[in-house]
Amino acid sequence: MDFTPSPKTQDFIKRVKVFMRTHIRPVEKRHWADIAAADHGSDWKEWRISPVVEELKAKARAEGLWNMFLPDEALGAGLSTLEYALVAEETGRSFMAPEIFNCNAPDTGNMEVLWKYGSEHQQHLWLKPLLAGEIRSVFSMTEPDVASSDATNMEATAIVDGNSIVVNGKKHWSSGLGDPRAKIAIVMARTPDAERGRHHQHSMVLVPLDSPGVEIIRMQSVFGEFDEPHGHGEVHYNNVRVPLTNVVKAPGAGFEIAQGRLGPGRIHHCMRCIGAAEEALELTIARGMSRTAFGKPLLNLGGNRERLAEARIAIDQARLLTLHAAWKLDTLGPMGAMADVSAIKVVAPQMLQKVVDDAIQIHGGTGLSRDTPLAQFFIQARSLRLADGPDEVHKGVIARIELAKHGHAK
Known part of the structure; x- marks a missing residue:
């Protein structure tokens, strides 16, 4: 490679x-x-x-x-x-x-869903204006009343009724929900089918946000920030009836689509983490060499030079691991790169969190304010350790795949 x-x-x-x-x-x-x-x-x-x-x-x-x-x-x-x-x-x-x-995000992932799996009709209605930047979209998956780290716990339903599909349920942390340009949500919900396994019980449904029964409850803050003008919110779907043609690919294909959607998106998130870490490191050096205490530049005090070296090592390691995962995704597809994508999803946000934490320490109180991007970078890092699957779930995936290599499939 x-x-x-x-x-x-x-x-x-x-x-x-x-x-x-x-x-x-x-x-x-x-x-x-x-x-x-x-x-x-x-x-x-x-x-x-x-x-x-x-x-x-x-x-x-x-x-x-x-x-x-x-x-x-x-x-x-x-x-x-x-x-x-x-x-x-x-x-x-x-x-x-x-x-x-x-x-x-979440438009990139939603556009990839429509590009890979959407019908010609769906692409005309929603992909075309998203690609043109005329509208924005929402991804509605996480739920407030269940442990969403296991997506099979999902309680929201999408029930086929003749030529319609009816969506009911509560979702939260639906990214992009507060954006004035948001017009469409991709909602993942259960479509029970007794004859199929648990990973064929969910569907992704295109729900226009002006549909009767869509109720936006609130925007949710992250460390007190509401991410205006995009937002992450709680939304309830109350007997929302849309045409069956709004189902992406087919009823029950939700998990298959999720695998295709989340792989590239996780690469994007991780590489943006690396860019943020590089920015934080540059800010650390500029601050640490321009401010003095006890007669020395801040970076020459305590273990700050060692922390600087550790940051450089960690950033470069995360970058190489992420590029390797991207290469495997291109060559082997989502299933072939599953362990690698899970690995970077653990490594990159943790790396960014540590690099930014050290940068904040060098900046003192300024690092906690809006005067630098550091506080927002920290929010980004800490949030990503939960978004698209918490660290523990990704570690579980890696362990399962590693054990299977040695004949321990269960």
């Missing part, structure tokens, strides 16, 4: 760096400050989209820096998972950048 970026990848990385330096960096701090100053809190009905974001999106699209996550050359950049991983690392240095390039 060779992780040397292809000429195409190098071109995208170079252009992304220039775009971020020229267009995003100069406005990002002000962008988030304006959102904080508006102080809408949990009242998502008052959330608004910044015209600056829309202007930058138009510029990015005009420069061909658009839908870079999608390997389809007709619809995206035509980059493989491995190639896009290095681009995702660059965008991970900024909280604004992924949306500007139309490479933001």
Whole structure:
């Protein structure tokens, strides 16, 4: 295997760096400050989209820096998972950048679902406007009343009724739910079938958010932050009836689709973690060498140089592990890369959490404030240790696969 970026990848990385330096960096701090100053809190009905974001999106699209996550050359950049991983690392240095390039979660995963599994009708209605950045979407899977680390615990139902499918249930941490542009949710729910195994009992259903019976209860905060203007919220589906044609692929195919959706998405998350860690490390060095205490630069005090070295080692290890997982995903598919993807999902957020924690310590009280991106990076790291499966579940997957290699299948 060779992780040397292809000429195409190098071109995208170079252009992304220039775009971020020229267009995003100069406005990002002000962008988030304006959102904080508006102080809408949990009242998502008052959330608004910044015209600056829309202007930058138009510029990015005009420069061909658009839908870079999608390997389809007709619809995206035509980059493989491995190639896009290095681009995702660059965008991970900024909280604004992924949306500007139309490479933001949960839209990327939802677009991949529609691209891989959606019908022509579904693609026309929802994939086309998502690819154009005209609307946003929601992924509705986690539930408040069960241990969602085991997705087979799911209580929400999607019951076929003639030419319709009826969705009932409670979901929370539905990402993107508060965005004023959110129009469609992919809802995963149980479609019981006594003749099939437990991994064929769930469906993914496309539910327009203006459907009768969709009730947005609240936005949920993460360490006190509501992630305006996107949000993560609790939503109840009360006898929501949509056409049977809104089922993605087929009733009972939910777990199969989830495997295809989550693999690339986890690669993207992990590479953005690595970009965030690089940004945090640069901030650590700048702060640690420009501030003095007891007659020495901060980085020359205590064990700070050792922590700096440990951060460099950890970032590079996480990057290589993630690139290896991306390569396996490209060559062997989701099942062949399952252990590797689980491994990076454990390693990358933990690495980012440690690097950022040390960076905050160097920055003192400033590191806890909005004056730097460090507090948000910490939230990102800690959240990802739960999102898309908690650390413990991924370790269980790795252990199961490792034991099977040695003849211990159960």
